Amino acid sequence: MKLRILQVIQSNEFLNFDASKLQTILESDDLNIQTERVAFEAIKLWYEHDASARKQKLSDLISYLRWTQLDTNFIIENIRPLPGCHVVALEAVSWLNIPSIRKTISLRYTSPRKAEPVFLALNTWGGQSRAIFQYDKTDDLWHEWVDIKTDVTKVEVILMDDNLIFIGGTRNDKAIDEVSSWNFNTKIFQRLPSMNQSRYLHYVVELNRKIYAVGGKGANGEILQSVEMYTASDGWKAINSMSTPRAFVNAVVLNEKIYVIGGENSNKLKSVECYDPTTNSWTQCADVNEIHSNPGASVHNGQIFVVGGAHNIDSSTVERYDPQRNEWTKICSLNIKCQRPGCISIYNQLWAVGGYQNWCTSNFVSVYDEQNDKWIDKKPIPKDGYYYCFTAPKCLL
Known part of the structure; x- marks a missing residue:
């Protein structure tokens, strides 16, 4: 089943999802979103609802983003400042901008989601x-x-x-x-x-x-x-x-x-x-x-x-x-x-x-x-x- 994340975010229960449920959504190749920024905004919204309790989970959830669908400036300005996300953001920027070192960097996803447009x-x-x-x-x-x-x-x-x-x-x-x-x-x-x-x-x-x-x-x-x-x-x-x-x-x-x-x-x-x-x-x-x-x-x-x-x-x-x-x-x-x-x-x-x-x-x-x-x-x-x-x-x- 294709997931429409905009409907999920707008539901009353979304902010109370546990991290594993949000992770399942982010892992999906069939996530029905227009841009990868929507997935990022969902993570940020969920985190900010209870920042102190969810701080430890944030960088792991961020790692499920499809990095090639985000530009360097967006990553630096929006993801790097988040608690615990400095390293993964810099690794993503390096992977995007320096092809020669990609083999030394381990990112979860370096391809777009597979849902056909x-x-x-x-x-x-x-x-x-x-x-x-x-x-x-x-x-x-x-x-x-x-x-x-x-x-x-x-x-x-x-x-x-x-x-x-x-x-x-x-x-x-x-x-x-x-x-x-x-x-x-x-x-x-x-x-x-x-x-x-x-x-x-x-x-x-x-x-x-x-x-x-x-x-x-x-x-x-x-x-x-x-x-x-x-x-x-x-x-x-x-x-x-x-x-x-x-x-x-x-x-x-x-x-x-x-x-x-x-x-x-x-x-x-x-x-x-x-x-x-x-x-x-x-x-x-x-x-x-x-x-x-x-x-x-x-x-x-x-x-x-x-x-x-x-x-x-x-x-x-x-x-x-x-x-x-x-x-x-x-x-x-x-x-x-x-x-x-x-x-x-x-x-x-x-x-x-x-x-x-x-x-x-x-x-x-x-x-x-x-x-x-x-x-x-x-x-x-x-x-x-x-x-x-x-x-x-x-x-x-």
Whole structure:
């Protein structure tokens, strides 16, 4: 039986659980939570109910967390200060940041929980309807889960906790700086602080609880070189700009860094650059082999894949980046020519969903067979469009 810890925490009996019962919950791979932080908050809530009596059990319960699902800053700021947790927190930080010493550190869990997430795809282009479709793996079918109403088009979206964050875009063909949060539970929008600059045809990523808005076009159609970062405490602030202006760009996060791929300004671009938040600096990476303007992109098995959107608006080119070698390799092309498909790594496979084909939006869905270097077409998604693909725990639905 899958455990829904949010319901357990909210029950009257939770605070009086003995340590062994809480341990049983934390051990479960089927724990139905959205982020590992929920498990941490449950432990902390239980401990604080009777801190003096439960102090001796705290570090042992903390050791049942899935450390790879927590970032270094969170561990240092929230777990290390707890009584008796200093050593396990520092070991976890060392394991995460120094691969060469992992064999010398014994952590209970270094892999995520195994409960399979839900695969969702959000249509982000055109009209006033933003349908979210849920994928049924058993029947290879898509079902509409909810329809979100908004008058913003060409918007970028990111999932954080139980909210979809809608960032920038256009309204009545004019670029906007607006940011709104749509909650999965209430299904209501709430305004967040606006960006410093209006943007559309930009891209957004999340790294260590911070959202980054990269490039795009501004209020007067100018192509932007600027990048800004959002935190819940400080709102939006500018960080160092990219080396070149970019719109129609894509970006991914790998190894605690942000990789920005292709796009265009006055020229269509092959260049790739990488942002390191610890130094607030950009470095150049190897160029892609083909020009990729408005591609899809995703991290899969420790490498970056850029999909479609090459020098033609309907390109099918796919490339793979090895960060250790700083090298791009062309792999099997898509079965159709496409721009800006939604890309995601799920079920140990790389997926491409929707996009733009022959001047029209597309509803194709395809999966990369890495062993045989070929793309396998799946049942199409019901509605044409650009898609933002993401995974969510079942408890979110």
